Amino acid sequence: MLRLLVVLTGMALLIPTAGAGPSSAVAFDVATVKMLKAADPARGEALAKEGKCKKCHGDFGISDDPEDVNIAGMSTSYLYKQLKDYQEKNRDDRDMYKVTRELDEQQLADLAAWFAAQQPAQPAADRNMDPAVLQLVFRGDPERLIKACASCHGRDGRGGQFDHPALAGQYPEYLVYTMTEFKEGDRGNDIYSRMRVVAEALTEAEIEGLAAYYGMAVPKEEE
Amino acid sequence: MSLDPLRTICEDPLERKWVWLSLIMAFVMGGLLGFYALSSNIHPPSNVETIDSSRLHLSEEFAEDNLGVKRNDDGSLTVTLVAARYGFYPPRIEVPVDTPVTFRIASADVLHGVHVPFTNMATMIVPGYISEVTTTFPRTGEFSLLCNEYCGLGHDSMWSRLVVVPESAGGESS
Numbered sequence: 459m460l461r462l463l464v465v466l467t468g469m470a471l472l473i474p475t476a477g478a479g480p481s482s483a484v485a486f487d488v489a490t491v492k493m494l495k496a497a498d499p500a501r502g503e504a505l506a507k508e509g510k511c512k513k514c515h516g517d518f519g520i521s522d523d524p525e526d527v528n529i530a531g532m533s534t535s536y537l538y539k540q541l542k543d544y545q546e547k548n549r550d551d552r553d554m555y556k557v558t559r560e561l562d563e564q565q566l567a568d569l570a571a572w573f574a575a576q577q578p579a580q581p582a583a584d585r586n587m588d589p590a591v592l593q594l595v596f597r598g599d600p601e602r603l604i605k606a607c608a609s610c611h612g613r614d615g616r617g618g619q620f621d622h623p624a625l626a627g628q629y630p631e632y633l634v635y636t637m638t639e640f641k642e643g644d645r646g647n648d649i650y651s652r653m654r655v656v657a658e659a660l661t662e663a664e665i666e667g668l669a670a671y672y673g674m675a676v677p678k679e680e681e
Numbered sequence: 682m683s684l685d686p687l688r689t690i691c692e693d694p695l696e697r698k699w700v701w702l703s704l705i706m707a708f709v710m711g712g713l714l715g716f717y718a719l720s721s722n723i724h725p726p727s728n729v730e731t732i733d734s735s736r737l738h739l740s741e742e743f744a745e746d747n748l749g750v751k752r753n754d755d756g757s758l759t760v761t762l763v764a765a766r767y768g769f770y771p772p773r774i775e776v777p778v779d780t781p782v783t784f785r786i787a788s789a790d791v792l793h794g795v796h797v798p799f800t801n802m803a804t805m806i807v808p809g810y811i812s813e814v815t816t817t818f819p820r821t822g823e824f825s826l827l828c829n830e831y832c833g834l835g836h837d838s839m840w841s842r843l844v845v846v847p848e849s850a851g852g853e854s855s
Contacts, residue, residue, distance in 0.1 A: 480738050480745055487735040598838050605767050609835020649738045650745060650763055650770040650789065 482548050482647045484539045486620045494534050494567050502572025505565055509557050511573075519576040524629035527636070528674070531578025531627070535620045537570035540647075549647040579627035579674040581615070586670035594664060595671060602659040607668065610652075615672050621649065630666075630673030637665045728813035737763060737789045742811075750774055757781040757815075764806045765789035767835035769826050773842040776818065780848070783815040794830035797843055805830060818845040 484490070506512070515521050519530025529537060544554035545561070558566065593599075596613075598606035607625070610618050615626030625633065639645035640657035648654055657665070687697045717723060737743045743763055749771050751759050760782055763770045769786075776782050786795060786806050793806040804814045818824075828839035 483739070485736040485739055487733065600838075600840065603768070603772050603841060605835055605838040609767050609833070609838045613834070650748075650765055652765065652768065652770070655768070655770075655772050 480548075480649070481651070482539065482543050482621075482649050483546050484542045484621075486535060490538075491535075493564065494538055494570070497534060497538075497564070497567035497571035499568070499572040499575045501565070502568035502570070505561070505569050506572055509569075511557075511569075514553070515573070519573045520579050521629070524631040525635065526629075527632050528579050528628055529573045530576035531616075532574060532624050533617050533620070533622075534567070534570045534574040536617065536623045537573055538567050539621050541566040541570060543647040549645060578616070578624060581626045581672060582670075582675035584675075585673070586667055588667055588671075591664070591667040591671050594660075594668060599659075604656055604659050607672075625672040627674045628669075628672060630669035633669035633673055634665055637669070638662075641665070728811060730811040730813070731809055732787055732811050734788055734790065734808040737787055742785070743787050750776060753783075757783065759783045759785060762786045762795075763789055764793040764795065764828065764839075766791065766833050767828070767839040769795065769828075769839075769841040771841075773844065775844040775846055777848045778818055778821050778845050781815060781817050783813060786812045786814075791832050792830050793828050793832050793839070796827050796829040797824045798827065800824060803829070821845045821847050 514523065514526045515529050519532075520528045540549060541554075541558050541561075542563070543549040544551055545558040545566070547555060561569070594604065595607045598604045598609070607615070610622045611625050612618055612622075615624060617624035636645060637657050637660070640648065640653045641660065643654065646654065660668075685697060687700055691697050691700065732740060732743070738745055741747070742761060748761050748763060751761070753759055758776060758780055760774055760776065762774070762784060764786055765788070784795075784802070784804070786804070787810070788806045788808045791808060794804070795806060795812075796803040799820075800816065800818055802814065802816045802818075804812045806812045822845055824843040824845065826841045826843050828836055832839065
């Protein structure tokens, strides 16, 4: 009996998501999908000006600072989810919390639609084509339970459905930063820990290699 | 004049014989299935319980902090799993050998299946329903949970780990 208790205690420790509450309150049910489809980019543009989004994200969603995320051309659903997660403190960022806390759901959707309609940044021309990195991108690593990046983020890295973001065209520095957040558990708004599981299995060198594959060219003055 | 009803659609007697043979085989096998289903009270393996897949992580049973292995009052185990593109969560579960284990699995997105090779654990996971299957693993070892219903471009990446440990091993992975 004692042994069985030990086994069960071990099992309990294996549950990786033990904690309070869901990692995100966003659910892509019919009502949410309809709201996102009806979102108005024009209202979103006005909100972006009012909220001074350009301070960090540039006039059209491409940042000047390699530490900030490029939001141009990401899916409306992904951007909406992140805004909602910031608002509900499921993704931790004081500045984003401040700018989202007063907005209602329709305004969040409008903002998301505006930035989703912008032209995304392109990956660097001399992107990292290391065969080991390409293996991770297109095949993953079954032994370490690492899925192929392309399976969720698209073969071109432009993102998948709902909450799978575009990776292509991000600054490498931001990609390393956010992947490290997932790896170390500082970011946990990925439902069912789908990204944390992968990031925890990746080494720091692999994360840097992947960032150099998906990342955009860093402007000279920022290097 | 022949009374063969197939004569109106088929002139060749040999062809009619083969059609009759096929029909008789289909009826015999259907009858056998019906007989065993009724006499042995065999049900389809599916468990008819509905759930909103789009709000799965906000449900009580499939909440993120409620997944994994739990012990029931009768000593059996229940494993609560979520299948989502492209993996099963939690991604690694550990169960003792020779112990009844009931898997309760729901999909967070599209149609999935789960199959553990070299065991009899297999079921479809249909969005909107909770799949339930009970089995006992007679051998220790490390097994893979694989998706066996095409679910998207990452289907071939959809796997996770099941470890069957001896009870006397104190819960350590083999």
